[in-house]
Amino acid sequence: MNQRSIPQLLDYQGSSPKPGDFDVYWERALHELDHQTLAYELVPAGFSSELAECFHLYFTGVGGARVHCKYVRPKKAGAGKGAGLVMFHGYSCDSGDWMEKVAYAAHGISVLAMDCRGQGGLSEDNLTVRGTTVRGHIIRGIDDPNPDKLYYRNVFLDTVQTARILMTMPEVDPERVGAFGCSQGGALTVACAALEPRVRLAIPVYPFLSDYKGAWALDITTSAYEEIHYYFRFFDPHHLREEEIFNRLGYIDIQNLAGRIQGRVLWVTGLADTICPPSTQFAAYNKITAVKDLLVYxxxxHEYLPYLSDRTLQMFMTL
Known part of the structure; x- marks a missing residue:
């Protein structure tokens, strides 16, 4: 496939399988999450602003992990309930600086930015699994007999819990919550909007974690999907388990979740992306049945995209 041919990309439906019990898998996961408390702890942050109040927020995620977020809310007294935004970060990074969140708070939007378990932020990863990871998180739990041990199952559920907590905030209107992120954060934006249907607007930017088999068929040693290559290289060089591996990865493939989204979507992609190849992104975009728009660079x-920050702020201001 021509990675830069939009007509071809808009027809692409992905190469990775969808497990036969996919819907049952996620309904079971959401049932577990429904029994998880939405209680949280707020700790004033060292960063201060005349426009916003800044906090560290902690909650207990599935499996008992302590999950950290940055919470920034407007400092406007008597403003009533406003819009909310959950933000998700890129692979191995953290929830970012306070400043970008203050810009949203200055326009009346409360922001809750999540640190992914066991990555560059303060959230802990207490998942105990059998098997190796080689490197990276995609394959964490792939060799465990229990598919519920996949690392990204818990992270996807953390995104939903983050959104639900934000929706309980007294200053937030639960019907006016959006989601945003780039790369891994883009994938988590898709997962959050798919698993929490009240998310009204989702803006995923060149999302990761999609169409694993399609990514593997490309030159993934220079992409974000390289750990799949290394897994086969070290643990299944004859690909005797290829079908099993890609079926297992199908549980955490956002293209299999995308059809559940009910809110509006602005999908942002760059056609010269070699980190998250465009075809893998379109495999998920093409399965969205909700109202959606495509913004192509x-x-x-996989880089800074000019004018995007301005556009996303303006769109979230319409929530």
Missing amino acids: HEYG
């Missing part, structure tokens, strides 16, 4: 890849 033809000469851009």
Whole structure:
């Protein structure tokens, strides 16, 4: 497939399988989450602003992990309930600086930005699994007999819990909550909007974690999907378990979740992306049946995209 041919990309439906019990798998996961408390702890942050109040927020996620978020809310007294935004970060990073969140708070939007378990932030990863990871998180739990041990199952559920907590905030209107993130954060934006249907607007930017088999068929040693290559290289060089492996990864493939989204979606992609190849992104985009728009940066890849910050702020202001 021509990675930069939009007509071809808009027809692409992905190469990875969808497990036969996929819907049962996620309904069971959401049932577990329904029994998880939405209680949280707020700790004033060292960062201060005349426009916003800044806090560290902690909650207990599935499996008992302590999950950390940055919470920034407007400092406008008597403003009533406003919009809310959950934010998700890129692979191995953290929830980012306070400043970008203050910009939203200055426009009346409360922001809750989650640290992924066991990555660059303060959230802990207490998952105990059998098997190796080689490197990275995609394959964490792939060799465990229990598919519920997949690392990203818990992270996807953390995104839902983060959104639900934000929806309980006294200053937030639960019907006016959006989701945003780039790369891994884009994938988590899709997962959050798919698993929490009240998310009204989702803006995923060049999302990761989609169409694993399609990514593997490309030159993934230079992409974010390289750990799949290394897994086969070290643990299944003859690909005797290829079908089993890709079926297992199908549980945490956002293209299999995308059809559940009910809110509006603005999908942002760069056609020169070699980190998360465009075809893997379109495999998920093409399965969205909700109202959606596509914003294409033809000469851009996995990088800073001009004017995007302004556009996303303006869109979330309409929530």
